[in-house]
Amino acid sequence: MTIVLGAIADDFTGATDLANNLVRGGMRCVQVIGVPTTPPDLSNVDAVIVALKSRSCPVEEATSDSLAALEWLREQGARQIFFKYCSTFDSTDKGNIGPVADALLDRLGVSQTVMVPAFPINGRTVYQGHLFVGDRLLNDSGMQHHPLTPMTDADLVRVLSRQTSHAVGLANRAMLAKGGEATRQHLDALAAENIRHVICDSVDDSDLDVLAEATVTMPLVTGGSGLGQALPAQYRKQGWLAEIAEPGRLQPASGNMLVLSGSCSRATLAQVADFLARHPGAGFALDPQALAKGDKQWEQALAFAFERLEQDAPALIYASADPEKVKAAQAELGVEQAGRLVEEALSQLAVTLVNEGVGRLVVAGGETSGAVVSALGISALRIGEQIDPGVPWTQATLANREAPLSLALKSGNFGGVDFFTRAFEVLA
Numbered sequence: 001m002t003i004v005l006g007a008i009a010d011d012f013t014g015a016t017d018l019a020n021n022l023v024r025g026g027m028r029c030v031q032v033i034g035v036p037t038t039p040p041d042l043s044n045v046d047a048v049i050v051a052l053k054s055r056s057c058p059v060e061e062a063t064s065d066s067l068a069a070l071e072w073l074r075e076q077g078a079r080q081i082f083f084k085y086c087s088t089f090d091s092t093d094k095g096n097i098g099p100v101a102d103a104l105l106d107r108l109g110v111s112q113t114v115m116v117p118a119f120p121i122n123g124r125t126v127y128q129g130h131l132f133v134g135d136r137l138l139n140d141s142g143m144q145h146h147p148l149t150p151m152t153d154a155d156l157v158r159v160l161s162r163q164t165s166h167a168v169g170l171a172n173r174a175m176l177a178k179g180g181e182a183t184r185q186h187l188d189a190l191a192a193e194n195i196r197h198v199i200c201d202s203v204d205d206s207d208l209d210v211l212a213e214a215t216v217t218m219p220l221v222t223g224g225s226g227l228g229q230a231l232p233a234q235y236r237k238q239g240w241l242a243e244i245a246e247p248g249r250l251q252p253a254s255g256n257m258l259v260l261s262g263s264c265s266r267a268t269l270a271q272v273a274d275f276l277a278r279h280p281g282a283g284f285a286l287d288p289q290a291l292a293k294g295d296k297q298w299e300q301a302l303a304f305a306f307e308r309l310e311q312d313a314p315a316l317i318y319a320s321a322d323p324e325k326v327k328a329a330q331a332e333l334g335v336e337q338a339g340r341l342v343e344e345a346l347s348q349l350a351v352t353l354v355n356e357g358v359g360r361l362v363v364a365g366g367e368t369s370g371a372v373v374s375a376l377g378i379s380a381l382r383i384g385e386q387i388d389p390g391v392p393w394t395q396a397t398l399a400n401r402e403a404p405l406s407l408a409l410k411s412g413n414f415g416g417v418d419f420f421t422r423a424f425e426v427l428a
């Protein structure tokens with residue numbers, strides 16, 4: 001069997017989120033970190049996801065990285081391409097969603113794609129083209145305060161129209177209710193009117209099933225991970241995908257347990273508090289201001305972790321802090337420097353502690369995950385069982401480690417409150 005789906009994801013945890021839903025739909029998935037320089041083993045793989053860092057970088061870099069990923073995925077024989085972005089449509093008026101989608105369409109030589117950001121099980125739904133997070137419109141969900149991509153408009157037709165010179169249309173829920181064939185005809189009718197991007201409503205999983213049926217033969221689809229769970233059934237109907245018994249089967253996990261958290265999102269803060277309450281003495285707080293002073297906080301964190309690992313007890317090392325503390329650190333050090341210090345500290349801890357026997361590692365935060373995965377020199381991840389919607393266990397092979405490293409990369413706002421505790425239980 002050849003690769004059925006090739007995906008281009010604009011961040012690391014977003015890539016893993018899509019991969020997780022594809023596994024749940026019955027596909028065997030590998031996530032690669034950037035365009036591979038040495039060919040990964042793609043035997044017994046149905047979908048490959050290229051994880052990029054293209055969400056908030058300059059538009060030119062995002063489009064050229066995405067096109068390079070597209071070329072590589074086409075070389076692997078991918079039948080359909082999926083451009084994965086955030087379920088909260090994280091972007092600015094400059095991009096990068098519109099320009100990347102346009103560049104991919106141009107390169108593929110096709111005239112239309114769909115935009116399906118919804119991920120209903122995690123509360124991201126779209127109605128009449130308006131994006132909701134839970135019961136709030138996007139612009140009232142907290143995302144209006146995002147430091148890099150503040151989302152101040154929930155009307156996605158309007159949002160995307162500012163990012164592309166092409167026409168943007170809508171497939172609303174009333175249309176989806178007519179079924180997959182009618183929706184496909186609607187998309188064709190919009191294409192005849194030169195509507196290049198179609199924002200699609202989706203309030204629940206049945207809407208995503210209809211959209212998957214309507215779009216399975218489109219060369220390019222775009223969206224959040226929700227559509228990824230619905231597409232595999234359609235691939236099977238097309239005869240492109242066999243029934244796979246355990247698509248998320250990984251090798252048994254082994255080694256010490258460690259959580260590294262650089263996420264300051266609301267969900268992560270609650271997860272850190274919950275873990276500390278359940279495991280008194282299991283946490284060590286990093287502080288960027290102390291790291292900047294060079295007063296040995298990193299060495300103390302390492303010593304703390306060694307002590308926990310010797311007792312075979314899980315350790316949590318976190319820079320996660322409430323908005324006031326984060327603001328204070330950013331005011332003193334600058335946003336970039338504060339973030340960099342934390343990312344470096346956490347990724348160097350990961351490298352040292354994986355060398356010393358950590359084999360089960362949870363990382364919270366998209367940027368943080370990117371930094372840790374890069375520092376560990378990981379080039380590919382095999383996707384396993386889901387811990388919570390959007391977050392699976394994965395496994396990577398490392399040159400200096402005989403058994404594979406089990407790794408969970410958690411998006412800031414994903415996961416139940418007891419995520420850090422349950423992650424290890426799921427693995428057991």
Ligand SMILES: Nc1ncnc2c1ncn2[C@@H]1O[C@H](COP(=O)(O)OP(=O)(O)OP(=O)(O)O)[C@@H](O)[C@H]1O
Nearest residue numbers: 263265319321329338339342365366367368411412
């Ligand atoms: N105490 C702190 N003060 C200042 N910056 C911090 C602090 N703790 C973490 N950071 C930085 O904040 C950023 C958090 O981004 P990250 O993407 O890792 O988490 P997130 O935004 O919650 O996750 P996601 O992108 O998946 O939603 C990182 O650059 C991290 O280094």
Ligand SMILES: O=C(O)[C@@H](O)C(=O)CO
Nearest residue numbers: 013014017086087224411
């Ligand atoms: O789609 C989502 O919400 C996530 O996969 C993500 O991209 C968060 O950064």
